[in-house]
Amino acid sequence: xxxxxxxxxxxxxxxxxxxxILESKLPSDKFYVDSAGTANYxxxxxxxxRSIAVAKANGINISHQRGRQFKVSDFDTFDHIFxxxxxxxxxxxxxxxxxxxxxxxxxxxxxxxxxKDKNVPDPYYGTIKDFEHVYSLLDNSCNIISKxxxxx
Ligand code: 4NP
Numbered sequence: 009x010x011x012x013x014x015x016x017x018x019x020x021x022x023x024x025x026x027x028x029i030l031e032s033k034l035p036s037d038k039f040y041v042d043s044a045g046t047a048n049y050x051x052x053x054x055x056x057x058r059s060i061a062v063a064k065a066n067g068i069n070i071s072h073q074r075g076r077q078f079k080v081s082d083f084d085t086f087d088h089i090f091x092x093x094x095x096x097x098x099x100x101x102x103x104x105x106x107x108x109x110x111x112x113x114x115x116x117x118x119x120x121x122x123x124k125d126k127n128v129p130d131p132y133y134g135t136i137k138d139f140e141h142v143y144s145l146l147d148n149s150c151n152i153i154s155k156x157x158x159x160x
Pocket of ligand 1 (some may be wrong): 016017018019020021022023049130131132
């Protein structure tokens, strides 16, 4: 089993979308996908209703997901840890115990060399359009990630 963790700040907007999108592109008998937030604000919460709606419009159900906080043992559980922005990156890297841990952490948009700004914008204070933009950025990166994982 190859395991992949998606990480944002609250684990209610961006990482639940990344989690649902990547899961939809990988066979579940070989890959395990999960998500977490660096903060504890939304532990136990459902994803934001706008993330649920944008996923649903694209045929993906994320409504059963529940927020949880990133923990140091996630470095042991997961092979790949994709973070949404530089702030998430710094917060996760601070918890790394060694270079083996830190080598697992990447900005999710780094998988596409054509994208200049490597931060997935936080849509929490935005509109549904911002969530649609986040969805398209994540769908593009998850296409590349799933191809790389399946071919490796
Ligand atoms: P996320 O968005 O990190 O994409 O889940 C946020 C959700 C909640 C908050 C911030 C960002 N918050 O401050 O509660």
